[in-house]
Amino acid sequence: MSVTIKDVAKEAGVSVATVSRVLNGSCNVSDESTKKVNETISRLNYSPNFLGRNLRKCETNVILVIMPTSEHSLYSKIVMGMQSYASKVGYDIITAVSYSTSTAEIRQMNMLYNRTVDGVVLLGTQFDADSLNKLAENYNVALCCEGIHGANVLTVAVNDEQAGYDAVCALIKKGHRKIGFIGTNISAISSTDRENGYLRALREHDIEVDPRYIYKETYDYECGGRAFEYFCSLEERPTAIFAISDLLAISAIHTAENMGVRVGKDIAIMGFDNISMCEWMMPTVSTVEQPCAKMGEMVVAKLIENMNKATKDNHYYTVEHKVILRQSTGD
Amino acid sequence: MSVTIKDVAKEAGVSVATVSRVLNGSCNVSDESTKKVNETISRLNYSPNFLGRNLRKCETNVILVIMPTSEHSLYSKIVMGMQSYASKVGYDIITAVSYSTSTAEIRQMNMLYNRTVDGVVLLGTQFDADSLNKLAENYNVALCCEGIHGANVLTVAVNDEQAGYDAVCALIKKGHRKIGFIGTNISAISSTDRENGYLRALREHDIEVDPRYIYKETYDYECGGRAFEYFCSLEERPTAIFAISDLLAISAIHTAENMGVRVGKDIAIMGFDNISMCEWMMPTVSTVEQPCAKMGEMVVAKLIENMNKATKDNHYYTVEHKVILRQSTGD
DNA sequence: GTGAAAGCGCTAACAC
């Protein structure tokens, strides 16, 4: 077995308590003891066993982040923000991917129940508001990026309705009045609220909502292309399209180019999220940026605060989004 | 505090030992006791504390995967393979991103030293062979995807030299003899060995190696485009380019198209990794595929085997790669 | 088939 605090104590000629004090930076240790202990620690190459420490302290200083997917997304940027903050305050971030399935998510949540982690951040979840509320009574849970209506759980996200509104207003300002919408049938705030923003933008500019200009399926890549083909089948095609994700927008752009439609010239297409691919595409893709790093830092900071609180902060914090215009809208 | 094994025992009117036996599926428990205990567990909503269990058993059943970046879809596919195998044998996979910095990597490795995890898989590392060898004496460590010359550590990866060779042979077979190479100055097997494969392919086909056709910088996206501009500045341009990563190839393709060079017609470009964007690009990108899921499963399986072994398996396992020809090479 | 009790490695309260 590996070397323990006992071994260090014996070797250094002090008690385990003194070693523990040195490890935890207590000031009530003489310089001499501190030196002896530190020297012994490095000589024996000792590393404290966190299972013992954590069991004793009832905390692990680890936060689990559950995300629906790890590919082509803004999640990696959010996690970077989380890690940057967490490392500053002595926490570790670990991640798990649920592939948007509740079986995986439920299994991963076990790490919370069995005290392997101190808290969980959900970047999108299959849990409903009731389950989350119950969960939050006993555990430290937060939502990030994707809120849940009716959940009284700490949440950090953009204002999706306003963001959808701003995106569509940008298109209207460029002279478009026939604006297609690519959304999903999935009841997620990021989908429904962005659609509501689209609708409000049209209404406020006296543009009649044409249900034929609304195409909804899923988040899957292929759906963007299918949406584009559908719009092209209409006698009166939209001159601009707002998609609720960059992936859907990119798929639509590819299909457009394959059909000989010049994106940015013949049609304007706008996405959402500002994933890195937006800048790698030709044309580069207009989109709505979420402040990923900031969201990550913020949610972790507030989650850690909650851990030491009797009454938990369960606010819905809104962070600023930003419309970015690039070639796909003719900019 | 939360409910413990003691509470369950008291409630069920049995000893903690009996509860423990039920939890761990021991057969030496009467049906009656089992029923009573299980009923109490679900009534109290008890979940065993893994810190206690793990401390006692000196194992956590968790494997940490450290990766240089999370945006590279290659890694997410590998991790999926790991997870699929791990969940079958009762292990959990957690991930951490090092951003190719040794500070982050060293910090993350603490989870190994302090027994938070049972083993670590490194998908690329800043550690040198000596450090890894020393590490592997006391801990369960494996490399995946990116081997280290001189490291006697369990490794699963493709044969990068052969893969580079095969890629360039595919270009030669299509009639190319002026073949540019986009690599890096970074001393990593995936870079140096693919370059060696490129050189061998030329030599074996009596093509003189022209140092002007070799461009090396870093893995960053922009470098692919810069490489392409450089090649265009030569009086005699290459007719084909082999890049050691899809990202570099894609960057080169974008620059080419921007310069009016038709990729797949005027020039052939081949990448490496087969990230999903290869199929989304226009033209679709020829590349060398690594069997990601298989690599992930294999390395985790062998790592777990090592945990219960006196003398550890430290072989370098090679898995099959596959050249995939698409539009960017005129296919 | 079941229970008592030791002990995994650590921290912290208490005594000196």
Added chain:
DNA sequence: GTGTTAGCGCTTTCAC
């Protein structure tokens, strides 16, 4: 400033 010791929640040996 330092040491002794109880105990975090659990598994497992040993008695019975």
